[in-house]
Amino acid sequence: MSGSEGLSIHDRPNSYIGRSVPRPNLPRLLKGRGSYADDVKLPRMLHAAFLRSPYAHAEIVSIKTDEAEKVTGVFRVFTGDDIAKVCSPWVGVLTHLEGLRSPPQHALAVGRVLWQGEPLAAVVAESRALAEDVLELIEVDYKELPPAVDMEKALDGDAEVIHDVYENNLCWERNVNQGDVDAAFAASEVVIEEEYRFGRHTGVTLESRSIVADFDAGEDMLTLYHSTQAPHMKQALFAKHLDLDEHKIRIICRDVGGAFGLKAHAYGDEFATAAMSMVLKRPVKFVADRMESFLGDIHARDHIVKGKIGVSKEGKILGLEIDDLTGIGPYSVYPRSSAIEINQVLNLTGGAYVFENYRARGRVVFQNKPPMCQYRAVGHPIAISVAESLVELAASAIDMESMQMRQLNMAADDDYPNKTVTGIPLENLSHQESTTKLMEMVNYQEIRNEQAELRSNGIYRGVGFGALIEVTNPSPAFYGVGGAPISAQDGCSIKLDAKGNLIVGTSVTEQGQGAEAVISQVVATAVGITPEKIKVISGDTENTPYGGGTWASRGTGIAGEAAVKAGKVIRNNILDVAGILLQSEPETLDIRNNQIVDDENGTERMSVAEIGRIVYYRGDTLPKDFQAEMMVVQHYLPKSFPFAFTNSVHCSHLEVDVTTGFIKLLKHWVVEDCGTVVNPQNVDDQVRGGVVQGIGGALYEECIYNDQGQLLNGNLADYLVPMAVELPEIIVGHVESRTFESDLGAKGAGEAGTAGAPAAIMNALNDALRPLEAKLTRQPFTPQRVLEALGKV
Amino acid sequence: MTNRIEINTTVNGETVSRMVEPRTNLVDFVRYDLELTGSHVGCEHGVCGACTIRLNGEIVRGCLMLAVQADGGLVETIEGLSENGKISDLQEQFLIRNAGQCGSCTPGMLLTADALLESNASPTRMEIREFISGNYCRCTGFEAIIDAIEKTAQTRQKER
Ligand code: FES
Ligand code: FES
Numbered sequence: 001m002s003g004s005e006g007l008s009i010h011d012r013p014n015s016y017i018g019r020s021v022p023r024p025n026l027p028r029l030l031k032g033r034g035s036y037a038d039d040v041k042l043p044r045m046l047h048a049a050f051l052r053s054p055y056a057h058a059e060i061v062s063i064k065t066d067e068a069e070k071v072t073g074v075f076r077v078f079t080g081d082d083i084a085k086v087c088s089p090w091v092g093v094l095t096h097l098e099g100l101r102s103p104p105q106h107a108l109a110v111g112r113v114l115w116q117g118e119p120l121a122a123v124v125a126e127s128r129a130l131a132e133d134v135l136e137l138i139e140v141d142y143k144e145l146p147p148a149v150d151m152e153k154a155l156d157g158d159a160e161v162i163h164d165v166y167e168n169n170l171c172w173e174r175n176v177n178q179g180d181v182d183a184a185f186a187a188s189e190v191v192i193e194e195e196y197r198f199g200r201h202t203g204v205t206l207e208s209r210s211i212v213a214d215f216d217a218g219e220d221m222l223t224l225y226h227s228t229q230a231p232h233m234k235q236a237l238f239a240k241h242l243d244l245d246e247h248k249i250r251i252i253c254r255d256v257g258g259a260f261g262l263k264a265h266a267y268g269d270e271f272a273t274a275a276m277s278m279v280l281k282r283p284v285k286f287v288a289d290r291m292e293s294f295l296g297d298i299h300a301r302d303h304i305v306k307g308k309i310g311v312s313k314e315g316k317i318l319g320l321e322i323d324d325l326t327g328i329g330p331y332s333v334y335p336r337s338s339a340i341e342i343n344q345v346l347n348l349t350g351g352a353y354v355f356e357n358y359r360a361r362g363r364v365v366f367q368n369k370p371p372m373c374q375y376r377a378v379g380h381p382i383a384i385s386v387a388e389s390l391v392e393l394a395a396s397a398i399d400m401e402s403m404q405m406r407q408l409n410m411a412a413d414d415d416y417p418n419k420t421v422t423g424i425p426l427e428n429l430s431h432q433e434s435t436t437k438l439m440e441m442v443n444y445q446e447i448r449n450e451q452a453e454l455r456s457n458g459i460y461r462g463v464g465f466g467a468l469i470e471v472t473n474p475s476p477a478f479y480g481v482g483g484a485p486i487s488a489q490d491g492c493s494i495k496l497d498a499k500g501n502l503i504v505g506t507s508v509t510e511q512g513q514g515a516e517a518v519i520s521q522v523v524a525t526a527v528g529i530t531p532e533k534i535k536v537i538s539g540d541t542e543n544t545p546y547g548g549g550t551w552a553s554r555g556t557g558i559a560g561e562a563a564v565k566a567g568k569v570i571r572n573n574i575l576d577v578a579g580i581l582l583q584s585e586p587e588t589l590d591i592r593n594n595q596i597v598d599d600e601n602g603t604e605r606m607s608v609a610e611i612g613r614i615v616y617y618r619g620d621t622l623p624k625d626f627q628a629e630m631m632v633v634q635h636y637l638p639k640s641f642p643f644a645f646t647n648s649v650h651c652s653h654l655e656v657d658v659t660t661g662f663i664k665l666l667k668h669w670v671v672e673d674c675g676t677v678v679n680p681q682n683v684d685d686q687v688r689g690g691v692v693q694g695i696g697g698a699l700y701e702e703c704i705y706n707d708q709g710q711l712l713n714g715n716l717a718d719y720l721v722p723m724a725v726e727l728p729e730i731i732v733g734h735v736e737s738r739t740f741e742s743d744l745g746a747k748g749a750g751e752a753g754t755a756g757a758p759a760a761i762m763n764a765l766n767d768a769l770r771p772l773e774a775k776l777t778r779q780p781f782t783p784q785r786v787l788e789a790l791g792k793v
Numbered sequence: 794m795t796n797r798i799e800i801n802t803t804v805n806g807e808t809v810s811r812m813v814e815p816r817t818n819l820v821d822f823v824r825y826d827l828e829l830t831g832s833h834v835g836c837e838h839g840v841c842g843a844c845t846i847r848l849n850g851e852i853v854r855g856c857l858m859l860a861v862q863a864d865g866g867l868v869e870t871i872e873g874l875s876e877n878g879k880i881s882d883l884q885e886q887f888l889i890r891n892a893g894q895c896g897s898c899t900p901g902m903l904l905t906a907d908a909l910l911e912s913n914a915s916p917t918r919m920e921i922r923e924f925i926s927g928n929y930c931r932c933t934g935f936e937a938i939i940d941a942i943e944k945t946a947q948t949r950q951k952e953r
Contacts, residue, residue: 022888029896030884030903032831032871039830129816206835206843206897206931257833257897258931290836512894512932685891688934716840716929724935725919725926753934 009526009564009743010676013602014592016521017744020681021531023517025255025510034255037210038287040225045212045283046075048276049131050269051121051138052295053113056147056368056709057162060111060140063121068137073126077138078276080108080120087275088241090266092334094482100172100339100364102332103163107241107268107275113142114162114330115370116709117295119269124276124284147368147709151327152304154365162330162366171332171364172339176346178421179357184319188310190397196386197778199702200302200327203375204721207257208288209297211270213277223250224274229259229509230549235541236485237266237335238274253539256511260376260693262297263511264551266334269296294714299703300375302327303345303382309390315398315405319357320350320421322386326372327365333373335484339364341372344379344471350387351420351469352431352647353409358421368709374551376693377470380755384468388759389777392464392766402763403444406467407435413737426469427640429647430673430735435467437733438649438671447653455771460658461666462770464763466650466756472674472748473557473644473739475637489637490559491545492566494523496574496630498616500594500609501533504566505633507547508559509539513750514682515555519563521678522744526567527574528591529608545633553748556678557644558636561742565634577611577628636742644739644747648672650691652760653728656768658790661783663699663765665728668757673735674749683749684732690753691730696722698758699780800864804829805873813860820844820855822863823870831871831900835929842928845901846870852908871900880907883945892941894932902928906942915946 009017028034065077089104109120121138125131148160154169162169185191212225222244228234231251239246256263273286288296308321324345328338342362349360391409395402410431411418418426444463451461471478479486493505506519516536524531537543545562548554571591578596579586582605590599596606614621615628622628638644651669656662670687677683700720704712713719738745758779765786766775774789787793797812804827811826818837823829823846835843837856844855847869848862874880880903886892893899902925909916909924916924921939930938 020891023891026888026891026893026896027884029893029899030887031875032829032900033875034831034896036830036833036897038824038834041825041828129814204931205895206841206929207833207895208835255896258895260931290838512896514891514894681891685894685933685937688936689894689932690934692934693931715838716836717838721929721931723926723929724922724939727922727935730934730936 012525014528016524016531017676017678018680019521020679021517021521023514023682024520024531024536025516029255036207036255036257037212037225037227037253040212042212042214042283045285046124046126046280047128047131048122048124048273048284048286049128049135050119051135052292053109053116053118053120055113055142055144056116056149057145058113058142059145060109060113060120061143062141064139065121068123068134071134071137073130074134075124075280078122078272080106080110083108083272083275084110086242086279087271090241090334092332092337094337094479094484096482097172097337097339097343100332100337101166102171103165105331105334107271115368116711117292117370119272122272122276124280149368149705149707149709151302151325151365151367154327154367162368169366171328171366174343174346174362176358176360176422181319181321181357181359184357185310188318189313190394191308191310192390192393192397193308194390194393194777196305196307196389198301198303198382199780200299201697201701201703202294202297202299203260203262205258205260205262208290208293209263209267209270210287211273212283212285213274214283215277215281217281221248222274222278223252225252227256227263228253229256229263229511229551230486231509231539231541232507232546233486233549241271242274242278251541253509256509259511261374261378261551265298265336265373267296290716291714294711294719295370298333298373298375299370300372301382301697302372305382305386307386307390309394311394311398313398315395315400315408317353317355317409320355321359322349324362325365327367327369329369329371330366331371333371335486336374336479338371338373340374341379345383347422347424348380348383348469351383352467354411355409355421369705376690377751377754380468380470380751381694381697381758384466384756385759385762388466389762392763403435403439403465407432425641426645427739428737429469429645430737431467431647434647434671434673434735435649437735438651438669441669441731441733442651459655460768461653461655462764462768463651463653464760464767466759466763468752468756469645469647470752470755471643472553472646473638474552474554475639475642477642478552487546487548489635490547490562491633491635492519492559492562493545493631493633494566494570496570496612498612500607500612501535502527502529504534504536505544506536506538506559506563507545507549508555509550511550513550513555513686514679515550515559517682518556518560518678522560522563523567526564527571529594533594545635553750556746557742557748558638560678560746561744562634562636564744565636566632569632569634573629573632574608574611577615578606580622580626581614582606638741640741644741646674646747646752648752648756650756650760652764654761654764654768656765656786658772661786663781663786665695667728667731669731670753670756671733671735672749672752673737675736675738675747676745677734677736678746686749687732687753688730690751691757692722692727694754694757695727695761697779698761702780798861800861802863802866802868804868805870805876815859815861817860818856819846819858819860819863822860823855823868829870829872833897833900835897842901842905843898845904845928847904852904871903874904882948883907886941886945890937890941890944892933892937898928898930902930902938909942910946910949915950918943
């Protein structure tokens with residue numbers, strides 16, 4: 001036990017917490033020396049290409065592969081039936097979402113194809129180009145079936161029922177009823193009703209989904225070089241469906257070129273690639289190209305929400321009601337399910353406010369479109385857009401400043417712990433301080449003055465807000481309780497080498513968000529070793545502790561705390577050795593800047609490197625009954641709260657060109673409270689990147705389908721993503737309300753940007769158009785829709 | 794499938810001679826034939842800029858050029874420009890400013906930024922935004938990238 005034992009990580013000398021240390025994994029990426037799955041080249045490696053359904057719904061009458069198989073350089077053609085022999089189907093339901101149903105899904109379609117783009121056969125050849133050529137030689141006889149495309153008609157009596165094992169296309173329904181909503185509306189000064197639509201969009205990671213499967217028949221061992229954000233989950237899933245023991249599967253994902261949630265799901269083409277490697281006993285690579293990414297990656301959003309709010313004369317929210325309908329494609333996605341998004345919408349709508357009467361219905365329906373599942377900020381942009389728009393409309397109806405109305409309905413900052421209207425515990429939030437800070441940053445009155453002046457010149461500018469709570473650091477309440485092999489805990493291992501360096505293993509992955517930097521800063525602080533002497537390993541199930549991975553804004557809060565704990569343990573172990581060698585009590589010593597020092601005055605006594613040397617090479621000089629432990633592992637799981645909620649508030653300032661319908665974003669502000677900020681620059685950039693993805697959904701991104709279920713814009717030229725030139729400067733401010741559940745006190749920061757930006761933009765847009773009596777509630781707000789709202793087209 | 798054609802190019806200062814299929818594009822040639830995997834592929838249809846490569850001193854989209862078009866030419870990739878130090882100040886600013894997150898867009902972004910600064914030594918932030926708008930980044934929100942390029946330009950100006 002050393003002098004500073006028991007002290008918080010926040011009391012350590014020479015702390016790296018709160019410092020914008022450059023990310024240790026960035027130099028190699030800047031030199032083009034990253035190692036992504038597609039960069040892997042193995043001896044005897046083959047390449048897979050998939051045949052994908054051209055129809056949204058069809059029966060596969062027959063598949064003929066003999067012509068394809070005759071081509072030199074082709075090793076094998078696999079159909080859905082072939083893969084089904086080695087890869088069992090899965091069912092994407094969670095048992096805690098009562099009533100959620102979805103039929104078994106095969107890696108490659110068997111018997112029927114249920115969305116345009118569903119893979120049904122694969123060619124494995126000596127090159128990808130050849131494999132793609134040969135796809136054309138596979139003869140498939142399809143019998144087209146009527147597709148169920150429109151989610152609004154999916155539950156109609158005459159709708160095509162996609163799965164005949166069910167009586168209709170309902171996947172899941174949840175109802176919430178708190179207090180007496182009807183009485184609340186009756187007692188309200190104003191009641192506002194509105195319908196909101198959220199387009200179907202997708203993740204567009206710049207690095208597409210990729211996997212190299214290498215089955216070693218000598219060891220019966222399957223190594224998967226895989227672009228994923230949840231290696232241990234993938235290990236469990238591949239093991240289960242390929243019938244291998246988990247320790248016979250190793251997942252390696254060194255660099256991941258963006259994930260945003262879409263790389264946390266089971267994809268048939270990836271499972272088929274692994275299965276084909278096992279059958280062929282050779283490495284097989286599959287990298288999705290951009291076109292098949294649009295059809296094969298999960299899609300997101302696609303909601304229609306009817307919302308209703310009742311407020312008193314004074315602006316108190318008396319009642320809130322929503323009815324949400326979402327179309328999720330033909331299957332609930334495995335293993336996280338396609339019902340979590342709507343569940344979040346039901347749980348979070350109005351979550352920033354204290355009110356008592358709430359009614360909500362959520363319905364999830366099957367349709368013949370690509371499966372929909374978790375993408376950055378799951379459910380939040382919908383919940384927040386709906387609530388925040390209703391709040392602004394209500395405020396305007398009672399002639400009150402919307403921010404004033406918000407603050408009136410938010411709990412006082414010292415009124416926590418608290419609960420949402422549906423009973424979800426909120427530990428420690430700062431709505432009042434955050435909104436006050438935002439208003440200081442924004443210079444609101446000036447914007448309003450300028451707005452009035454410009455309006456008289458026919459220039460329409462608007463300002464809008466979005467306040468929110470965000471789910472981070474999820475406990476097993478999110479997935480584990482529903483039966484999914486998804487860990488909510490994380491681990492950190494630390495090994496001291498003989499030269500005084502630390503080799504650190506973390507169970508979270510690095511996909512650009514800075515996990516390795518955060519872990520290294522925490523370990524540096526906890527142990528007293530400088531960051532350049534720390535190497536962090538992530539993304540390897542064989543060399544890191546077991547854990548959940550990086551999703552749901554959990555990396556810093558959960559894996560960071562595991563690193564605090566492991567750092568404390570190895571520090572004490574090092575000081576135990578130092579105490580023996582220096583004949584001092586370990587409590588009187590500390591580690592600072594790689595040196596053992598006297599805790600009291602910082603006098604250097606010996607180096608940590610010297611400890612390493614003695615432990616490893618001259619253990620004979622240590623007492624007989626003493627064994628030094630220079631490798632430790634610790635884990636952490638949040639237990640007191642199901643989630644560590646954060647809060648933030650956005651403001652968007654924009655200008656609408658009422659002739660062309662174009663929206664120019666002028667500026668965007670965010671105040672974010674994610675508890676302890678480990679690396680401020682990194683957090684700010686997470687927020688900014690998140691805001692830009694929110695802008696994408698609000699203004700540009702939409703998968704456009706025709707009534708036959710055909711995607712009309714499935715390429716990067718027609719599907720618009722935000723570009724540098726159309727983006728505003730994004731100003732980020734912070735309030736720090738730590739979670740008391742951990743010593744580190746960090747909550748997540750990865751999704752609040754995406755969560756809140758669409759709401760602020762919708763409100764700013766409608767603020768701009770208010771004098772023209774136009775209102776838009778359908779995202780994305782394209783120029784066409786703006787002109788429609790203005791009655792110009 | 795098809796007859797291969799011999800091409801001779803200089804890649805990052807080394808002479809290479811290879812037999813390639815006429816349809817092989819430049820970025821695939823660089824990535825898979827030469828095993829220089831720093832140039833990335835984001836769309837294969839000329840939109841995202843991840844495949845940006847220098848050919849005869851100009852930046853090109855490696856997915857829109859064929860390898861055979863580089864015959865007799867001078868090819869430079871992120872690996873070469875990192876080794877010879879040409880963009881080391883840009884890389885330094887990208888590191889300090891956290892201007893790469895996942896790194897997919899980063900090599901292309903660096904080559905594009907370098908080309909911008911070659912043609913315009915002190916671009917405004919809006920000029921930077923315009924110039925890099927053919928390079929998609931899904932992670933950073935671009936602001937860090939713009940900061941890093943602006944800072945590099947300012948530093949170069951001072952050192953002049
Ligand atoms: S891969 Fe060449 S522009 Fe996208
Ligand atoms: S850093 Fe990921 S795409 Fe730019």
